[in-house]
Ligand code: DGI
């Protein structure tokens with residue numbers, strides 16, 4: 001059974017004050033969206049609480065874990081190692097912590113890049129991460145409203161925003177981000 005309190009304590013012990021505030025924001029907002037869209041609010045809260053658990057591990061250590069646990073799938077994973085904290089946290093939660101909920105594990109693993117064929121909880125955490133109450137950028141309210149209205153369409157809008165942001169800041173687009181976008185668009189047409 002899921003113990004929200006235990007996962008909340010875990011996040012509190014592991015994360016900096018700032019990252020914890022973000023984490024609690026994701027957990028709250030994910031729970032609201034889950035209720036709205038008929039998903040399990042408890043699972044959504046739990047996934048939000050642990051999604052960034054590995055974020056503050058030094059990048060070279062994250063890379064070592066990713067190598068050891070066979071989590072590197074694309075050359076871009078090593079070029080942009082800050083995309084690895086989801087997979088690293090998910091692997092640790094499943095294999096060391098004993099978290100036995102596959103949907104939560106997948107939502108944590110894929111919260112930064114998504115993947116083709118995302119399930120509802122994966123979409124929810126990907127999108128809640130980008131639009132939690134502490135996030136502040138011009139389109140964030142439009143993204144929030146889109147997500148509240150329709151989880152699938154809202155997630156497509158979120159991935160589209162990520163692509164636009166990466167292009168504007170001239171950062172490389174990870175193949176999974178593009179595949180996620182193409183897949184969501186195909187599923188909605
Ligand atoms: O961990 P958070 O800061 O809460 O957010 P996150 O896990 O969604 O994103 C971590 C970083 O990954 C963030 O700076 C955006 C970046 N990112 C997401 N998709 C891509 C990406 N970076 C590159 N280069 N390419 C992507 O496709």
Ligand code: FE
Pocket residue numbers: 051052055085086111112129
């Ligand atoms: Fe993250």
Ligand code: FE
Pocket residue numbers: 111112126129130
């Ligand atoms: Fe994200």
Ligand code: FE
Pocket residue numbers: 022026051052129
């Ligand atoms: Fe996050």
